[in-house]
Amino acid sequence: MSDESIHEKQLGGKLLASVSRSFYLTLKALPKQVREPISLAYLLARSADTIADTAAVHPATRLDILPRFRDLIMGDANEEEEKRVAVLLQGRFCPHQTDEAEARLMEHFRDSMAWLRTTKGALLAAIRDVMRPIIEGQILDIERFPGDGKLRALQTTEQLDEYTWLVAGCVGEFWTKLCIAELPKGFRPGADHAALIEDGIRYGKGLQLINILRDLPEDIADGRCYLPEDELKRAGRHLAEIKLSPKALDTLRADWLVKCEAHLERGLHYVTQIADGKLCFATSLPLLLGVRTAALLRGAKWDALAAGVKVSRFDVAKILAETALACRKEGGIEKLYRKLRAA
Secondary structure, X not given: OOOOOHHHHHHOXXXXXXXXXXXXXXXXXXXXXXXXXXXXXXXXXXHHHHHHHOOOOXXXXXXXXXXXXXXXXXXXXXXXXXXXXXXXXXXXXXXHOOOHHHHHHHHOHHHHHHHHHOOOHHHHHHHHHHHHHHHHHHHHHHHHOOOOOOOEEOOOHHHHHHHHHHHHHHHHHHHHHHHHHHOOOOEOOOOOHHHHHHHHHHHHHHHHHHHHHHOHHHHHHOOEEOOOHHXXXXXXXXXXXXXXXXXXXXXXXXXXXXXXXXXXXHHHHHHOOEOOHXXXXXXXXXXXXXXXXXXXXHOOOHHXXXXXXXXXXXXXXXXXXXXXXXXXXXXXXXXXXXXXHHO
């Protein structure tokens, strides 16, 4: 008999797989005690992300919907409001989705909320705690980058660090606290919980920096530069020249890749503290795919970056198999991590 709830079967299966093929593998590998709340939180986060990223919808509309979505998650709005939000998502957002899976996320909004209502107590509190900063980060993103054709950048290093915390570092904290609570033997005996949480946050920030560095050409074309303007100025560059000569970012992106890899090193320390085999596999996989992507970014010229840098499907399959084996050997994950980083 399956240990999945009906909601997890219907929404946490094909729907989640269609919006994130690689992370879906991580979700399905998780121990059952944490699989459902993490899958639900991911589904809600992806729904909010789709709302935030639907550029064809006016920023004011997106800035109206996101707080209302947040209030529904927090339990601060009623069923009538849920119906109104669902109508807006289907009428205003679904028609603008170029990806069928993203459209289905909008169509299943009320089903996601129904799934959330089956969650109680500490698990519900944990999901609400992680969704609050995620949606705050998405709101800030729209306010900072309204998509009016003008190139803007984050102003300071602190703003970039804040952004990586809001949309990803908080996920590392959520993941860690949940696993500590629900999987008492998930981590090695004597593991320092406070240090685990800090490493989880750094791990999440590292994965977000990979996204930022990989997507630089696309983001700049859309008027967004996440690399901070204060560092650009210190390097003797100006934002105005970036669209004309994006290679001006080469030194800055190399510096941030070093910072990204420092975060990933903390992610490596994190996974070496895991004792549960399933949790080790699920937690190591994004790290190993991330460090492989970082290695590709390290050697990528701007033209190659603009063409798209990603781990091939063959390499993803290979890393999956190698991770499964590495989790069974003492020191196996670190050895595989070093190999992928050097590749």
